[in-house]
Amino acid sequence: MKEGFRQSMAWLHTWSGLLVGWVLFMVFAGGTSAYFRDEISLWMKPELHAATAAPPAVPAQAVALALRHLQDKAAGSPRWSIELPSEREPLLRTGWTVPQAAASAPRTGERPRRARFASATLDPATGQPVAAPRETRGGDFFYRLHFDLHYMSAIWGRWIVGFCAMFMLVAIVSGIVTHKRIFKDFFTFRPKKGQRSWLDAHNATAVLALPYHLMITYTGLVTLMFLYMPWGQEAVYQDDRTTFIAEVFPSSAGFSNQKAAGVPAPLVPVEPLMREASTAWHGAAVSRVVVNNPGDATARVTLYRHEGGKLSANQSSMTFDGASGRLLGRAGEDIAPASDTRGVLYGLHLGRFAHPLLRWLFFASGVAGCVMVATGLLLWSVKERQKYAKALARGGRVGWGLRLVDGLNVGAIAGLPLAMAVFFWANRCVPVGIAERPATEIACFFWAWGLAAVAGLAWPARRMWQVQLALGGLLFALLPVLNPLSGGMGLLASLPAGEWRIAGFDLTAIALGAGLLAAAWYVGKRKPTAKARAAAAHAKAEAEAKLLAAEPRLEPAGVGR
Structure with a gap:
């Protein structure tokens, strides 16, 4: 019974990961890059x-x-x-x-805003x-892509990503149950062993950041829990959305929807308000200032607290009367336990609280997640291909299901990094003054990804892997060269100036490019495994035997006379 349960968990782990693995790879890649979306946006300007x-x-x-x-x-x-x-x-x-x-006025056919x-x-x-x-979506594009997708309704995109995240959570839990020696296997890697090597790589990257994988998947579902499970909200608040937002999202309570009175009034100096807010927040600074109805008697000034290393995503604020400077209210401080719990889980997912070292650890864990998903997809192909070993040895072909998975693997695993590199090149190569420039950059990303996917489905061979990995690696590695040539601050200027926001992007691009080029080189030089060589030798021997059997036998002279 125990063995049967583990086998059932292995089946569940395999199919829950395979069916949504290509979407999950994109979600992990986009979400991982979002840890540095501010730096990406800066580099792209x-x-x-x-x-x-x-x-x-x-x-x-x-x-x-x-x-x-x-x-x-x-x-x-x-x-x-x-x-x-x-x-x-x-x-x-x-x-x-x-x-x-x-x-x-909106253009013809455009929805009014x-x-x-x-x-x-x-x-x-x-x-x-x-x-x-220049106009660009910058790092926000990857951030929105990893949970909104693109070219579709945001609601539909979030439902699709949430569905895949639920499958991911099932795959993680079933994977833990399936691998009873998961932590022991983490310290084992046997290269050049075919299926065994892929399984070792999958186990290592999964266990390396297992707490992160569980956290990021679960908290990702929590961020959109009111979309996926709205029944509690509807039962308690009915149609009172104002009270719901004020209690669940206390950071939004500082906004004022009061209409302007039409009575001119000068805005009070904001510096005294900032001092008062900083004193009330025990020395914390102000990060954002919002003024509603400026120049009117109903003006409101809302100051938002700089949270620094605070784990919760709930942000404190203070709202003042813009004409008199009188304090009208405070928000985000006396928070209900349920709302505070959600804020902590949301903050864990966003990672905004993280200092630079911790943010890099999150980034490394996200990259490990990408490798985990990629090796899991490839492991299924390797295991399935063994069923066709004899047919391949006789010159046959694999089934359409395996060929489809092989093509999708090429398009997702090798094609997505290539498309991301094209997106950065489009940022510097697309003319600055053209209309709808951000949409053009995004179109270049999807055109590159689409072409890579079509090419992978048409020719899911090792040579296609090598071409796409090499092209993506080359484009990433040359980004630091493109940067100063297109008006940016190159490494020779950013490193001496200590401008790590820009230099960090260039150095990361070099590292990613080197990794992709190394993978392309390995794919090109990888020799067949011992099992594959034995199968090939066996097939060659069978072919020679059949050839000899088909040849006419020559009788010795004098025999039969």
Whole structure:
């Protein structure tokens, strides 16, 4: 009975991982890159590279400069937003809602939007706009891709990703049950042993970051739990969505939806409000300032706390009357246990609390997750191919199911890194001034991935693996060369300046490129295993025997006379 249970878990582990493995590989790759989405976005805007070397500015002074800019450029806007510089984002970012009267009409066939937004990036020391960066989705593209997918409704994308994440959780738990020597096997790797080598690699990468794999899969489901299981919310709150958001998402309680009164009133100085908030937060700094109805008697100023290394994603805020400076309310501090638990799990998934070393450990664990999924998919192909060993030895072909999996493996495992490299090259090669530039970059990504998938399905052979891995590795390895040639800060400038946000991207690109090129070289030189050589020799002997049997025998002279 015990052996039967383990065998059933092995079957469940195999099929729960295989059926959604290609989507999971994309989810892991996109989510892993999202740990550095700010740095990716910065690299993809070379116009901002020179401005990042500016010394840090005083937060209150930076806010005053940003407000002055907004008063000049967005005086009629109903909402202003200011993102203060941080250790990962050195520039001052401002944004505002474009008034409805000034917003351009939607194009023919385009769905009307509720509001349109504009933004500007400022030098925090002078308040002057920096060179207008090129339009790009940057690292946010991979972040949204890993749970929203693309070219489809976000709701459908989240349902698909959630379905795959549930399968992933089942595969992890069943894998733990199946491998009774999982921790012992972690220290065992036998190269050049065919199926055994793939299983060793799969076990090693799975156990290496097993707590991370369990955490990231479960917390990923928690982030969208109200989409997947809305019945509790509906039973308790019915249609009272305002109360639901205020209690479950306390960080949103600081926003004011009060309409403007139409009575002009000057905005109070924000610096005293920042000092009051910092004192109430025991010295914590302000990370974001939002002004609703600026210049009106109903103005509201909401200050958000810089959480630093706080694990929970729930963010504290304080809201003041913009005309008098009176404190109106605080949010995100007295949180219900259930909401706080969700905030901690959500914060674990996002990893924003992590300092640089921990963020790199998360990144390495994510890469291990990609390798785990990839080796699991390849292991199934290797095991299934053994069933066709005799047919292949006789010159036959594998079944359509194995050929389909082989093609999908090429397109997903080798094609996705190639498409990601193409996305970064498109960022520097697509003309800056063209319309819908971010959409063009994304289209280049999907065209490259689609072509890689079609090529893999058409020719799922070792040579196709080698071509796609080598091309992806070459494109990644040359990104540090492309960077300074297209206006960015190259390694020769970023390393001496200590600008690790940019240099880190280039160095990671070199490492990824080297890894892909090494994999392409290994695929090209890998010799058949002993079992494959024995099968080939056996087939050759059988062929020679059949050839000899078919030849006419010559009788010795004189015989039969």
